Amino acid sequence: MDDYFRRFEHRRPPEPLPYSSGRELVWQALATITALLGAWYIWWRWTQSLNHDALWFAVPLVVAESCAYLGLLLFIYNLWKDQPVTIPAPVATLHDTLAAGSDGLSEPDRPIAVDLFFATYNEDPELVRLGISDARAITYPHPIDIRIHVCDDGRRPEMRQVCDEQGVNYITRATNEGFKAGNLRHAMEQTSGDFIVIFDADTRPFPTILENTLGHFRDPKMAWVQTPQWFYDLPEGVTLTERLSHRLGRAGHLIGQAVERLAGEIRIGKDPFVNDAEMFYQVILRRRNRANAAFCCGAGSVHRREAVMEAALRSFAASVERRVIAAEEEITLTSREPVVDTGLLSAIRTEAVVAEVLAPYRFHVSEDIYTSILLHSDRERGWKSVLHPTYESRMLSPQDLLSWSVQRFKYAGGSLDILMNDNPLFRRGLTMPQRLMYGTTFWSYLAPLWNVVFLAAPVVYLATGIAPVSAYTLPFFLHAMAFLISLELAMMASTWGIAGYASKSSYLAFFPLGLRAIGTVLSGRKISFPVTPKDRQLGRHLRLVRPQIAVVVLTIASLLWGSAALVWADTGHSVTGVVTNALWGLNNCLAMSGIIRAAMWKPEAELTGESDQ
Template sequence: MSDARRFVVRIVALLTAILGVNYVAWRWLFSVNWDAWWIAVPLVLAETYSLIDSLLFGMTVWKLKGRGEPPVPEPDLTVDVFIATYNEPLELVLDTARAAQRITYPHRTWILDDGNRAELRARAEAEGIGWITRSADWTDMPRHAKAGNLNNALLATEGEFLLILDADMVPKPEILDRTLGYFRDERMGLVQTPQYFVNVPDHDPLGSQAPLFYGPIQEGKDGWNAAFFCGSNAVIRREALMQLGVSRYAGEVEVGVHRALRTARSVIGQARKDLAPDQVEVRQALDEIDYDIARARRDLDRGEALFDVTYRFQKRVAATRRELVGADLRSLNEDLAIIAGLDRLADDPDLSLATIDESALLQLADREWSPLGAVETVEALVRSIDVDLGGEAQPVMPMATISVTEDMATCMRLHGLGWRSAYHDEILAEGLAPEDLQTMLTQRLRWAQGTVQVMFRENPLVQKGLTLAQRLMYFATMWTYLSGFAALVYIAAPIAYLTLGVLPVQALSTDFFVRLVPFLLVNQLLFFVVADGRPTWRGQQYSLALFPVWIRSFTSAFGNVFLGRSLDFAVTPKEKREDTGLRWDLVKPQLVAMGLLVLALVIGGVRLALGEASPFGTIFNMVWVVFDLVVFSVIIQAVRYRGFEPAASTGTTSTGTTSTGTTTDGAAVARPSDEGAA
């Protein structure tokens, strides 16, 4: 990248930030129409959201990093090529595997078959291709989709480096020669290359190609050492992944131990409150447990080894439990003696209740057979200190399992451990994009859900080990998926004015336009200079047009993370669906929005003709509505799209910067394909 282009990008980014902050600050301080707060406040909040989005995008492209020619790889490195699959067509998977076998750098090719298909195994082995499926350890255990598939394969292979491919991503022979050289840097953990789809027409009606993301955005993130792992077409150092797996395992155990110790004292304290005065031995035993808890916490605070502390603690608790059982047995014998007396009373009419101590009867009625559940409490406490993570198929899980998409969380954790990443901007694998609207919507929803899950579970803004820039780079991607809520406001505001005459700003004054128009123009100029000839309009359209998907991703991920609701994982079909006609039902919310926008145009025109509306305000909002309708027009194209039909003579480029995904306004998002998971 030339210094001149980088300088221009920074100047425009700086101007965008200054004009945007000036506009939004003025809006909050002087322009909100509080009399119509129900639309005025949401609008200024939406504008604030867009400003933050723009600022994050400007920061992303501030350090554009073009790496140029890659370093030559070292000889004799060992590489495993992983092709993740679940239910994709056999020929598609085998075509990818055969292409992987033709990679020139020495390696071993593996098909990771999460569908455990006997025919695929037989055909793969017949062609000398490795085949791996889940081990028996995964039976009746959480499977964790593609992440689980990869984690299983990691423990079954030994290569120093891993090339990860989706089942449809056909690699070029030079892919390893063009990427392994970056690992001469001993702290380089990951090298990502673009994703490019060969079955996408030039007009790209489904927004499959993402030239802005797999280009300036990844290059910008690379400048901040935050280039993302995108699920496929990436090479990863095994050492980095295994270090991540071990550290996460130790961290999860330590968190569990601390949590158990923090809550144990209150549990023991409650048990002591319910003891009878004569249960001296039980009270002493619980006091010993309480002391052992405090001692274990002090040992951990002093930095003693976690496993040493937990081992000593478990032994002490086991000894105390034996004492509790002994006390319980002695108490039980006393109770049995009382019962024996009652039996004699029933069998011998010469005996009377007067011969049985009344206090003994009361004691029998009030007692529990196990002293107040103390034994169970102690045993539960011991079980909570579980260093084996028995609820998982394998304790070490290098690939993150907190999301339906494993890539972002894994990469963020690697960066948190101090590993570096690189983005190599050259198409080295070519895949297949969805060819119908339903498949595309399913794919986009899953990507968005996975990203929002990560935001809720491991918000990058508070993650240890990340630099401030890295935190913002990850947060920028997550932030863009909140755009669905802002889109609702941008649709509603002009409708409210044209139909009801409600203006969310104090006035459409000169002050308003002098601040707004320059900001909008310079913001678009920023996209233009950053794109450097790449098309960006389709991505901007889908940022607004898929607002129902973005909203659903947020609400469903929230329900999954905080309310425990299930979040189904759907593998994107690699075969074209049968033609079932025009699926307008898939875009009902967008069609309703378009209908309301058209209705608003008509009502606004009528009100203008009757002299009931300001000409200037009406024209301004009509232009706004027309712009929204132009954006939504992509939905019409998507519904009518019948799939890719190659021209009579076609070819695919072997190098370049075009690739796949979706982009959004501001920090523009692209999510990788992550098929090949159960």
Template sequence: MTDATPATQRFRGDSSILRRSFSSRTSPLRLARPVRDPAVEKAGQNKETEMPDRERARDWVRRAACLLASVVGAYYITWRLLFSINTDALWFAIPLWVAETFGLVSSLLFFYTVWDTRSRRPAPAPRDGLRVDIFVPTYNEPMWMVRRTILGALAVTYPHETYLLDDGRRPEAEALARELWCRYIARPSNEGAKAGNLNYAMRQSSGDFIAIFDTDHVPMPEFLDRTLGYFENERLAFVQSPQEYYNVDSFQHHTDRKNRRTWHEQSLFYRVIQPGKDRWNSAFFCGSCGVMRRTALDDVGGFATETITEDMHTSMRMHARGWRSAYHGEVLALGLAAQTAAPYHLQRLRWGQGTMQVMRREGPFGARGLTLHQRINYFASALHYFDGLQRLVLYMAAPLCVATGVLPIRGANLAFVVRLLAYYGASMVAFRLAGRGYGKFLATERFHMIRFFTYMRACTGLVARRKLRFKVSPKAAPGSADRRTMLPIIAVCLYVALCVVGGTVRLALGHDDNLPAFWINLAFSTWAAYLVAAALYATVRTTDFRQTPRAHAGLPIHWVTGRQTGIGVLVDVSERGAAVLLPHGSSPRGSVSFQLEWPGQSLAAEGVVRRWTNVEQGILLGLEWPEAEGDDAIVLARLAGELTARHYLLTFDRPWDRLGLLQLRRGHRRSARRRSLHI
């Protein structure tokens, strides 16, 4: 302890992480990965010829579904144009047909991208002696977050240098770097935002390879061991790995704790789309959790500073110069997702506007040197942000038909309904199968409603000539939902409600002589109303009033309060507090102290009781203490990082949907369902 006063003697633990030589340290994070079972490995070897055949058969089922959906979709769109356009209402019919055509084109590009997502062969072990730098750029993130990421970077086992790139020029960040024995770089200005920060650090460092982690992503010790081997290919520019998030209760997550499943809005991109792009040498760097070759960066003039999406822009330039890329599908870092709606929208707006800037400046069809496959894949990524305009048309069409009786379709009869259902049915089945366990239709549609207006705003970046500011999304900002993010959804809600009321009155007065069309459009209006309700509920229910996210523990402790003592459970822990479970009959007063013993870690702490809840398993206490500093903060940050990785990898690192994987039978079945504690 740096201070012996009673006020600071709240935490005691193993702070050996302060040793200067981090490259040789063995971290308990390695326990996060399942232990190999020789019996299971032997059984797997016996089936090594069977499994590839089975997986190939599944791939052909997926491809058949994609081909069928494509043919049915092309037939439907062609039929709509030639035989069903209402020429008396072209102002309405043409925009709706364009919106439907946009949906078909997006589906075709998706099927093309994910046609083959077979993972790469694991890279060989990297040779010794490679010079590697790890960059952690920061601006205004809280110190607990910076500390967790720096500790994770220092714990990476392959020898390297760790740099904290502080664009906020904060004395506390410099002090933290000095305390943790990592290098500190602060430039005199903020020109070029994150890209400028990285370029400045490149001039102050000398590593042949540069690993980059945003401040909210904590790398695992084996990160470099699993990725550096790909660089045996001397034309490989970068390796990207998935970005997964440990706060599975965030705004962008859908989590089923009972069945130990979680899905987030970017799951499909990182688990399916990026591997598909990798087949076409089109996977792009995503700003974090990747390794770059310095010579490749030098070849394109460093990180692109002309746009606010330096990652995609730099990747496109590297591909145009003939460099190759690799996507490693294993989770090697865990991040913090936007906990509430406001930072989620801010982040998506920046991504969308930056992509539009890239399209305006170079674009997939303007950049020389890209292959045809690369042009198609970059175009598909950019087209995604025009989804907001398409959704607006679709949300408005059916209610407008209900309210006015004006139809964009000539002859809305049974023949039209059959074709429509065939098209949407084939598309939904193909999406689920092509999603390989990550294609959640309802959740995806809910996020379409949530972000449609943000994507519409992002499209202005295609024509805006003013310089856009790089805004850092405050992922750890506590609070409730920002009501302003709900205004576009509320506007759609009011529009649908007024149209339905108006249409009902018109029907009651006998002014609608096409009842089938009325009921069909009322059904689509009801679907839009459902999406509105789901989007509003998701926005309102996601709140977070904790200053730091808790790490799930589930570990035994010995606790003391007053004259009582006993054995309990540490439910979760962070740098500012913990939740502990005590037996029924306990009477905690004021404060509770506890001691944890865990392989590789020990912790003794004391906190003030802020919450008391009787649950089935006992008494759940919420403890709080002042944010730790010095050695105490290192002990808690290290413990939180290790518990977070262990819990995520053993609990949630699996696809959500077995049907999408075409795995219709369970590989095993538990004899009894585990009981969970809900807090």
């Protein structure tokens, strides 16, 4: 096992982002101003600024801006209101988690039983051993029955041996039907705990995970609690001074020191894949608590068994009924009989029951969010969820661009598949706030469609001199700059304490993977279920970033041509147009540079080893 991560054992997760009512008021005021200025800008763009001599260019750009503005409005709604950080007192017994008048209260009270599932397929058994050891150290202030299970879809003798040595239950099955979701379903059939905690093979829980989360289930409608995922092995990088000292000696040290005194600390190789999930968990998902729309993200989530099973049974019954109705309609249409014989209808129902799959976790590449939608839409039971703000486990991050791409393509493709085939925006049972929150997620995965336009626009102008706006004059800059400045201020206030530029750059540079995911779903091809590799995939991965490299090359080439055209050619370029699009294009190149560097990134230990050879 490549245990590179052992040198990071000393790291501790950050504290949850603190709540501030004053900062929230500032954010809401700035967000309101931004939304109004954005509407003013979009209206002006459509009505007064289009270049009618080049509508082939002007219209796609303004449509892209409109789509991005709609995404901004959804994002503002998502981030609108936060909640104070609280940790409920842990429940003492099972009765503390049940509703008044429920059947369970008639049974003798007892300690809570919790099943911990480690889902694994082909990961190193020694990696899973670390998670098991940490799980055995979990503490709780009341008597509790903790059962640890390793759910091995790889059917490996060495994994069974680790379980025997650790004294935990080993669960496997003959097939891999449903992949991880099927693995979890099979494990549920073999266990009986009141609550289920889902871990990935590399998840290492902290001792407080149950003590800090089970209190949420004092609410009998609480179906699951998602805890933030923390990647404790994220590269810290090296300072510019350290890197130049290593390469150039004393002279490099002096140069790096001088630069960092002026610009502040500059770190090279810090989290090159933008895996830090603090923005997602502490800002985006946490603020969905107010709408009861925090969805499950898999590892680190705690589930009420009753909720998962009941929702699965309801979905199973509804699917069977749909099959029966469809068959009944087909028979009446072909036979022209007004009704179907009851015996035949009974046989059809039996066949439908056999054909349909009872899946507590939907057999889907994004089984976590799919199951969340299923539970949230159960209006009769009114199941709830919450993003618990404190970090209760640690995990390993993708250590190369290939692993990162596998993971992100799976996220994007799975979400878009749900959007296309079981759109939650039209699903009965969801509240309007829940629809908007889920809509925000799915809309973000469509962004590559208009981000491509934003990447191409400065190249087109600089290469041809054709502008998408009627003129780069004062009215254009007044509308655009007022909106952009207010947007930056609003985002700064909403995410105070969390750096956002890397996330925004990654969002823009994601476009090739996003387009491929969109194309895969639209073509009807299934999204595969690959396991994200836990070991670093050696080598450089420049082939994965060819589109981003092309953006940089085309932007720089067009910039050189556009600058030269100002002096030597009569191509319609203007000074303001070239400067504006040059700045826009260079910002695009800066965003692309992050993922290009990630393709060539190697751990500092590997780089040092190479230099010593």
